[in-house]
Amino acid sequence: MNRTLPFLLTFIVGFTIVIATFSPPLDRLAVDTAVFFSIIAVFAMILGGGNLVKINLVKITRRQRDWQFAIVTLVGFFFVLIIGLFKVGNPGGVTGQVDAPGTPFFDVYTYVFVPVGATMYSLLAFFIASASYRAFRAKNREATILLIAASIIMLGATPFGTMLTAWIPDSLDIFEVPNLHFFLMSSPNLAGQRAIMIGIALGVISYSLRVLLGVERSHIGKDGG
Amino acid sequence: MRRSTLIGGSLVVVFFLAAWLIKGAGASGESPYYSAFLITLAAFLTLAVFSFLYADNPVYKFAEHLFVGVSAAYWMVLGFWQTLVPNLIPRISRALSEQLELEYIDELWNVLYVIPVVLGILLLLRLSRKLGWLSRYAVAFIVGTTAGLNFIAYTRSNFMAQISSTFLPLVGDWTSWAAFVDNLSLSATGPLALLMANIVVVLGVVCGLIYFFFSREHSGTFGMASRLGIWILMITFGASFGYTVMGRISLLVGRMTFLLRDWLGIIAS
Incomplete structure (x- = not known):
């Protein structure tokens, strides 16, 4: 019973959305179900926040390794939560837009969230350089194709690439680096992406059907409460 | 915490406090010290993350943990409002x-909106050891x-x-054989380039899919198509790799521009 009712819920909700696509009178139900989904997703975010607090509190109380940094996480978390939920310093008050420019919440986004996020990603530029060294060694035919494609793509996106083949006459301009870049992106790359997308779609479609028909029930958990 | 960490941390704090005061004194506007x-x-956090290039260190860990807390709360607040x-x-x-200046929607369906609230509360019960099963x-x-x-x-x-x-006409803007042959050139916008591009797309998709088909041995003609599929995928x-590298480098340029222009004012805007 503990697994049957959740499975029925999955079945009914999933097939309501599928059937609503083919049946306009049910369209409203599908729209409402999608809104219900976004509301529950917010509760999932709250659950994530609660879990973060729980884990960090345990870390602090048990004096686990690097427990001092758990305090930093909690201070950052509660600071942003308070200024965001209560719209502290928002010129529009509680009815104002939460991320309006000039509010402390906006400042946290601009001067903490964005710099750290962007720097974390830019840090990957250094690691990707060493990865390139390993990936771009022309060990065999496939690796050579990868190397040539990546080099043309990178060169084609820079002024240096344009300069390199600017001498080629117009009648042979297909061999200019920017044009080769465009060709690679719009033909073989498109074909490869499309093959991958079709493969993924087949996987998602079959997995969705397995879930809706109850063949796959791991998300419901084990019996016994 | 080790003594060297405390001394190093204190030096970092003193350096950035001095940097703040100098920047604030030289800034103009409504609240120069606040914007400084x-x-x-932001500069401290940027350099703190970059410090990971040397080694994992307390300053990096500080920025990392702060980011975790701030981003969790940020998405929660946005989701809420x-x-x-x-x-x-x-x-x-x-x-x-x-009170919140929202337009009230008076509908019979409104009662159904209790469902996501109840399900959301059931989801939160996952934090409880005894009632966690209700979250399913x-x-x-x-x-x-x-x-x-x-x-x-x-x-x-x-x-x-x-x-x-993928079902493309292989020759775009077809008029006649004579026109096609007359316009044959190695120009990037010519009919030959378009023909080649479309053939690659059609063949590439088919061969790429053949490579993913594992229910038959990849030998003979099927194997050749599969090999072509691998090349297309490569x-x-x-x-994708080239674009990722370019994207990351452009982010790095952005961060460097921030440090050198917005913070230190070394390069002109």
Whole structure:
């Protein structure tokens, strides 16, 4: 019973959305179900926040390794939560837009969230350089194709690439680096992406059907409460 | 905490405090010290993350842990004000709607909006050891909705639309054989380039799919098509890799510009 009712819920909700696509009178139900989904997703975010607090509190109380940094996480978390939920310093008050420019919440986004996020990603530029060294060694035919494609793509996106083949006459301009870049992106790359997308779609479609028909029930958990 | 860490940390704090005060003294505007503080904070966090290039260190860990806490709360707050409040409040409370200046939606269906609230509360029970099992109803709803939406979306846009876009006329703007032969050149915009591009797309998709078909041995003609599929996929991976490298380097340039222009003022805006 503990697994049957959740499975029925999955079945009914999933097939309501599928059937609503083919049946306009049910369209409203599908729209409402999608809104219900976004509301529950917010509760999932709250659950994530609660879990973060729980884990960090345990870390602090048990004096686990690097427990001092758990305090930093909690201070950052509660600071942003308070200024965001209560719209502290928002010129529009509680009815104002939460991320309006000039509010402390906006400042946290601009001067903490964005710099750290962007720097974390830019840090990957250094690691990707060493990865390139390993990936771009022309060990065999496939690796050579990868190397040539990546080099043309990178060169084609820079002024240096344009300069390199600017001498080629117009009648042979297909061999200019920017044009080769465009060709690679719009033909073989498109074909490869499309093959991958079709493969993924087949996987998602079959997995969705397995879930809706109850063949796959791991998300419901084990019996016994 | 080790003594060297404390001394190093104190030096970092003193350096950035001095940087803040110098920047604040030289700044203009309504609240120069506040804006100088924000820019110095962003610079400190940027350099703290970059310090990982040397080694994992306390300053990096500080920035990393702060980011975890801030981003969790950031998405929670946005979810609350931009999804929960506008979708739920106008349907469950007239008084709250008026207070938040939202238009109350008076419908018979409103009663159904208790369902996501109940399921959301059941989801939160996952934090409880005894009542955690109740959260499976909310998870069942989430999985059911995701499966239903994905089934339709992937069938429509990632499967059917992609296949239909692959059925291309190999020669674009066809008028006659004579016109086609007359215009033959190695120009990037000529009919030959278009013909080649379209042949590569059609063959590439078919061969790429053949490579993913594992129910038959990849030998003979099938194996050759599969090998061509690998080459097409290698170009795709090379292109994705190249684009990722370019994207990361452009982010790095952005951060360097911030440090040198906005913080230190070394380069002109």
